[in-house]
Amino acid sequence: MKLIKNELEIEAEAVKLRTVISFIDEQLEAVGCPMKTQLQIELAVEEIFVNIASYAYAPGTGTVQIKTVISGEPPVAEITFIDHGVRYDPLSRDDPNVKLPPSERKIGGLGIFLTKKNMDNVSYEYRDGCNILVMRKLLINQ
Amino acid sequence: MNDLILTKTKDNDVLTVVANGRIDADNSSEFREEIKCSLDGITKIVFDFQDLTYISSAGLRVLLDLYKLFKNKMPGYSDIVIRKPTETVYETLDVTGYVDILTIEM
Numbered sequence: 001m002k003l004i005k006n007e008l009e010i011e012a013e014a015v016k017l018r019t020v021i022s023f024i025d026e027q028l029e030a031v032g033c034p035m036k037t038q039l040q041i042e043l044a045v046e047e048i049f050v051n052i053a054s055y056a057y058a059p060g061t062g063t064v065q066i067k068t069v070i071s072g073e074p075p076v077a078e079i080t081f082i083d084h085g086v087r088y089d090p091l092s093r094d095d096p097n098v099k100l101p102p103s104e105r106k107i108g109g110l111g112i113f114l115t116k117k118n119m120d121n122v123s124y125e126y127r128d129g130c131n132i133l134v135m136r137k138l139l140i141n142q
Numbered sequence: 143m144n145d146l147i148l149t150k151t152k153d154n155d156v157l158t159v160v161a162n163g164r165i166d167a168d169n170s171s172e173f174r175e176e177i178k179c180s181l182d183g184i185t186k187i188v189f190d191f192q193d194l195t196y197i198s199s200a201g202l203r204v205l206l207d208l209y210k211l212f213k214n215k216m217p218g219y220s221d222i223v224i225r226k227p228t229e230t231v232y233e234t235l236d237v238t239g240y241v242d243i244l245t246i247e248m
Contacts, residue, residue: 014167014168015168017166017167017168018144018145018168036229036230039195039196039230040230042196043196043198043234046166046167046198046200047198047199050167050198050200096238098237098238098239099239099242100239101243102206102209102210102213102243103210105206107203110199110202110203110238111198111199113237113238114198114199114234114237114238117237
């Protein structure tokens with residue numbers, strides 16, 4: 001299939017979540033992405049965007065650039081988040097222990113865990129003052 | 143509430159909540175408040191999730207908070223049931239270990 005590329009630059013604020021999800025959905029729907037795969041990608045996108053909105057620029061504000069590329073046969077979606085907030089590698093934290101009883105569970109950590117579980121591949125690098133998170137997923141029913 | 147319709151029914155001490163739509167970071171606070179304000183005299187909450195297409199970690203956090211709140215209020219005999227979760231929602235509950243905390247009815 002032909003290459004689809006798009007880009008959105010948006011304020012890193014939780015209230016923009018639905019705009020971000022719509023931006024992603026439009027492109028996935030255009031290539032006939034299976035619904036289940038789309039929901040899995042939405043989940044990963046929400047977790048990463050909300051993380052950036054909550055922590056990257058706190059207590060100030062800033063923007064995040066979201067780039068999407070869909071290419072190949074079967075198609076693969078690659079979604080990149082770029083922010084220039086505080087340096088933070090979300091992949092550096094340990095996965096939460098999902099066998100713990102409720103009383104011992106801590107707030108946080110589930111979002112990035114769900115991102116890793118729902119995408120085929122997630123990577124992070126810090127370059128030129130920017131946090132760059134890239135995630136990929138094959139757009140077939142898995 | 144944005145993209146989420148909740149229908150609550152009380153039958154004696156059982157609160158049934160039919161959730162239609164999605165629970166995410168955008169509406170999870172409202173979701174929490176909607177349930178919290180209906181817990182008087184309740185010993186069991188049944189969440190009917192057959193029309194819930196999506197839940198993110200923000201929604202899971204609310205479920206865990208409600209679980210803790212509820213267990214503290216009614217230790218020993220309170221229960222939270224998730225009825226008929228959709229495939230994607232079930233997978234999220236499963237991978238995070240929530241299937242071991244909440245009662246799942248398929």
